[in-house]
Amino acid sequence: MELVATRNKGAEDILPPDTYVWQNTERFMARIAESYGFDEIRFPTFEKTELFVRSVGETTDVVQKEMWTVKGRESTYTLRPEGTAGAIRAVIQNGLLNEAMPRKIYYQISAFRHENVQKGRLWEFHQFGAELVGAAAPQADAQMISMANDILSGLGIGTELHINSVGCRECRRKYYEVLREFLLPVKDKLCDTCRSRFDKNPMRILDCKSEVCRELTANAPVITDHLCEDCAKHFAQVGELLDEAGIVYKVDPKIVRGLDYYSRTVFEFISSDIGAQGTVCGGGRYDGLIEEMGGPATPALGFAMGMERLILALKAKGGTDAKAKGCDLYILAADSERTGNSALKTAASVAAALRKSGKTAEYDLCSRSFKAQMKYANKINAAKLLVIGESELETGECVIKDMVSHEQRQCRLDGEEILRTI
RNA sequence: GUGGGUAUAGCGUAGUCGGUUAACGCGUCAGUUUGUGGCACUGAAGACCCUCGGUUCGAAUCCGAGUAUCCACCCCA
Numbered sequence: 001m002e003l004v005a006t007r008n009k010g011a012e013d014i015l016p017p018d019t020y021v022w023q024n025t026e027r028f029m030a031r032i033a034e035s036y037g038f039d040e041i042r043f044p045t046f047e048k049t050e051l052f053v054r055s056v057g058e059t060t061d062v063v064q065k066e067m068w069t070v071k072g073r074e075s076t077y078t079l080r081p082e083g084t085a086g087a088i089r090a091v092i093q094n095g096l097l098n099e100a101m102p103r104k105i106y107y108q109i110s111a112f113r114h115e116n117v118q119k120g121r122l123w124e125f126h127q128f129g130a131e132l133v134g135a136a137a138p139q140a141d142a143q144m145i146s147m148a149n150d151i152l153s154g155l156g157i158g159t160e161l162h163i164n165s166v167g168c169r170e171c172r173r174k175y176y177e178v179l180r181e182f183l184l185p186v187k188d189k190l191c192d193t194c195r196s197r198f199d200k201n202p203m204r205i206l207d208c209k210s211e212v213c214r215e216l217t218a219n220a221p222v223i224t225d226h227l228c229e230d231c232a233k234h235f236a237q238v239g240e241l242l243d244e245a246g247i248v249y250k251v252d253p254k255i256v257r258g259l260d261y262y263s264r265t266v267f268e269f270i271s272s273d274i275g276a277q278g279t280v281c282g283g284g285r286y287d288g289l290i291e292e293m294g295g296p297a298t299p300a301l302g303f304a305m306g307m308e309r310l311i312l313a314l315k316a317k318g319g320t321d322a323k324a325k326g327c328d329l330y331i332l333a334a335d336s337e338r339t340g341n342s343a344l345k346t347a348a349s350v351a352a353a354l355r356k357s358g359k360t361a362e363y364d365l366c367s368r369s370f371k372a373q374m375k376y377a378n379k380i381n382a383a384k385l386l387v388i389g390e391s392e393l394e395t396g397e398c399v400i401k402d403m404v405s406h407e408q409r410q411c412r413l414d415g416e417e418i419l420r421t422i
Numbered sequence: 423g424u425g426g427g428u429a430u431a432g433c434g435u436a437g438u439c440g441g442u443u444a445a446c447g448c449g450u451c452a453g454u455u456u457g458u459g460g461c462a463c464u465g466a467a468g469a470c471c472c473u474c475g476g477u478u479c480g481a482a483u484c485c486g487a488g489u490a491u492c493c494a495c496c497c498c499a
Contacts, residue, residue, distance in 0.1 A: 009491075061497050065423090082499080111499080116423085118493060127499060193496075258498060268499095275493080282499055306499030334457055370457055378459040389457060403459075 010123025020322035021311060026108055029128050029151050036147050038104040038130055043090040049078040055085040055293055057260025059200055066113040079112035082259070083129040084302055091133060092295040101134030120277035126307035136299035138234050141265045141285060142241035148281050148303050149247050152269055157313045159269040159280055162252040165235040167227045168263050169288065175226040176202055186216045206254045222253035231264055238265055261286040265301065274312040281305040329354060329422055330382035331363040332373045334389035343388040346413070353415025378403065384422045388413070
């Protein structure tokens with residue numbers, strides 16, 4: 001067989017029974033978010049390219065080399081590489097900022113990044129995201145982290161929580177100076193990419209995986225020691241609140257986050273059993289973003305979870321036994337020359353009656369023999385079986401068989417009656 | 423952009439001195455006498471052995487290139 005075209009690299013078909021794992025997971029996450037007062041929003045898959053350039057940041061890898069951009073007639077559009085920009089755009093544009101603050105929203109979307117695919121990293125991937133807008137206090141940070149923690153632990157996924165503060169614009173600027181001063185003497189020894197990071201984003205050098213850079217930066221000053229008074233206090237309070245909530249975390253001054261809009265608290269939940277791409281949830285505060293996008297200065301924060309990675313983690317734990325609902329009643333229509341296709345017609349009307357009551361009912365669609373229908377009923381794991389043939393049509397009585405216990409029960413050939421019997 | 427692994431029916435695999443109609447398991451479909459499934463048995467459908475080129479009388483098998491895919495670097499969810 002040769003297909004006209006095959007599925008693209010970096011894209012996945014999600015099939016049953018996996019679709020049920022996804023459904024269950026998505027419903028669970030939505031329920032937790034709603035219990036925290038978050039409402040779902042939906043927004044377009046594509047936005048004007050400038051939106052992402054402005055919000056995610058011109059110099060970030062995401063904007064520089066990972067966006068799917070197309071020229072339309074009126075403008076240049078980009079498939080969303082993440083959710084926050086579009087969600088916040090929608091919040092501002094639709095006046096949600098005029099509602100009672102804070103406003104809490106969540107979304108389940110697919111997003112697109114053009115990078116090399118590997119385990120847990122795709123061109124089209126799915127995210128669950130949540131944004132909390134209009135709250136500057138540290139308890140907002142703590143609540144956001146607590147919600148993410150509830151979702152992950154509720155799903156049974158083991159993770160490690162890393163948090164950090166990247167400070168505000170001011171403390172970051174000052175810290176960069178201190179850091180560059182420290183690194184200047186060894187600048188030439190750094191790896192190639194880190195040398196280019198020196199000017200643009202020196203903080204990222206601390207995150208470098210190369211042996212050389214690691215050694216050189218082992219004693220480098222860390223941002224948490226150079227926060228301004230307000231940022232330091234905020235970060236300390238977030239830590240206290242997490243302690244009180246009993247949430248275990250590790251302060252990791254090396255978490256940087258590759259999106260420019262982050263400020264103050266940033267965090268990652270990391271799983272160790274899904275390969276190299278272990279970050280299952282990432283997020284943080286972005287107090288400057290809404291103003292940057294043309295809205296009123298409004299503090300906000302959010303996080304996103306990678307669905308594919310969550311599902312990988314679920315599977316690694318063996319927690320994915322979701323199944324389709326299955327068939328409640330298979331109706332075997334045994335037509336003969338004498339009955340024509342009246343058994344089939346009766347089967348259809350009985351099935352319709354059951355479906356109105358939310359039961360799953362099926363009957364033969366392939367004009368198969370009695371035995372073949374029987375086998376089919378078994379293969380689809382039908383719970384009960386009803387045979388309609390000459391004698392049932394004549395007497396108006398039928399038998400319902402339990403496919404597991406083999407027990408048979410007499411019953412009138414009537415939708416209501418059958419519904420009561422199964 | 424850079425490494426490394428892999429490529430044979432829907433799925434999982436065998437096929438390694440190159441030698442006829444490419445094999446097996448699962449799955450699918452049908453049958454094993456007429457209205458009761460699972461098991462067993464029988465049979466059928468299903469593969470240009472990733473593509474192109476080379477070596478050879480002969481290539482799934484050897485060589486080269488390409489492509490796809492997976493894993494990893496980078497970056498991120």
